[in-house]
Amino acid sequence: MSAKNKANMCKPDNPARLTTNHTAGCISRKNVITAAIHFDSTWMPRVSPDPCASVADLKSQSEQARRLDEEIAGKIKSQGSGILKLVEDFNAEFGAVTPAQSASANLPRWRWSWFGDFDMTAMAMGAQAPTWDARNCCFWPSRQKALSWVKSVSDVNRISIPKWSEEPAFQQMLESRQRWYKAFPDNPPGSLGGASWNQPAGREPVKFLSYMSFIDMGPHLFGADEFMMILAGDAQLADALMEKFFELSTSYSEFMQALQGGKVGCIVGFGGDYACMLSPDLYQKYSVAWDQKLFDYFRKFYAAPQDAPCNLHSCGPSSHLYSHWGTHPLRSNITTMQTRLLSEHVKSLRLNLPETLLQLTFHPEHFDFANVGPDDVRAVLRQAVEDVNGSNAEFVVFAFANDPQDIERLETNLHVMYDEMDEINSCCMSGIDAAHI
Ligand SMILES: [Zn+2]
Secondary structure (H helix, E strand, O other): OOHHHHHHHOOOOOOOOOOOOOOOOOOOEOOOEEEEEEEEEOOOOOOOOOOOOOHHHHHHHHHHHHHHHHHHHHHHHHOOOOHHHHHHHHHHHHOOOOOOOOOOOOOOOOOOOOOOHHHHHHHHOOOOOOEEEOOOOEEEOOOOOOOOOOOOHHHHHOOOOOOHHHOHHHHHHHHHHHHHHHHOOOOOOOOOOOOEEOOOOOOOOEEEEEOOOHHHHHHHHHOHHHHHHHHHHOHHHHHHHHHHHHHHHHHHHHHHHHHHOOOOOEEEEEEOOOHHHOOHHHHHHHHHHHHHHHHHHHHHHHOOOOOOOEEEEEOOOOHHHHHHHHOOOOHHHEEEEEEEOOHHHHHHHHHHOOOOEEEEEEOOOOOOOOOOOHHHHHHHHHHHHHHOOOOOEEEEEEEEEOOOOHHHHHHHHHHHHHHHHHHHHOOOEOOOOHHHO
């Protein structure tokens, strides 16, 4: 950690500094760097209520889910572990302010969820409904690819834009929400979309509108292999699809936005889950170009200002794209970004996105909290904090225990992370800016 950053972040003798006994919430503070831990004991069975189920089944599934959750908590505690409380304290202490969740609500782990916008689109194109995965609390898309019949530009022209309000999947969603309301009045389904999105320090959270991106729609409608082959080898077809997907994406988002109302000020829809699979050239041609097209459209349609904030997403390993983010025509609009933390590349990421709030994920594939030592955690975290210049960053840790033996190491490492986060944020109490202490 450089002297400059340390001076900005930490004042060792600050009397208000928390000790490391993890007394979450005892002092309100303003974190300069936030963090969240998603802990999962994957070896234990668990279920979540199926949003497609009847009211009676929803209730009985939730009872079963609660019993299994209690059983899991009991087993972890019987090992002498306090990891569940540690994670709860950590998230309360270092989590971002929004999206906020009422501390008194005592809500269960599961929430109402529904087919994603890609699934809804695929179903409108003729695909089967996705399958509910109770164990992972998510839907698996149908393996049937709705647009596999599309082989030419003239085929693309035959794709019609759905009347979304009349789509069976949309009607089923409304019915699912009604059943959920009846089954769980204390845990209602919530808004259909458009929550607030965190922004870098100094900017208020903004309500966003989410759009399906071109590079994510293709894999859902064609399959990833086939779509990537089209991008790489059939520019005419790819260009025609880009036009058609743009119409599909914007019409769907406008329909959902009209349904929920309110003023939107932020675009979520740059990049995508599949961004990391594109070569730099294809990324520039099909992702950056899509971002620009979407931004121009959004500005016009919603009378948004020139500095409207945008979110960029590329959750896979994406260091080959950083220089394209640095030269992105809308770089100053990209106020938040989610990507995987690749420790040797954080410095380059910050250089390319100097003003952006970076949400960096510790993903087991690249950094597994269950398989590293405390010194590794400390070193990677300190380096990352230095490399992001000590602010405008959030760490997201996926901490998975794949068998009971993982718990002890995870707990040790999460304690280390707690202490490091405490140190980083220790001089920034209750709205006082570090620079003014
Ligand atoms: Zn993603």
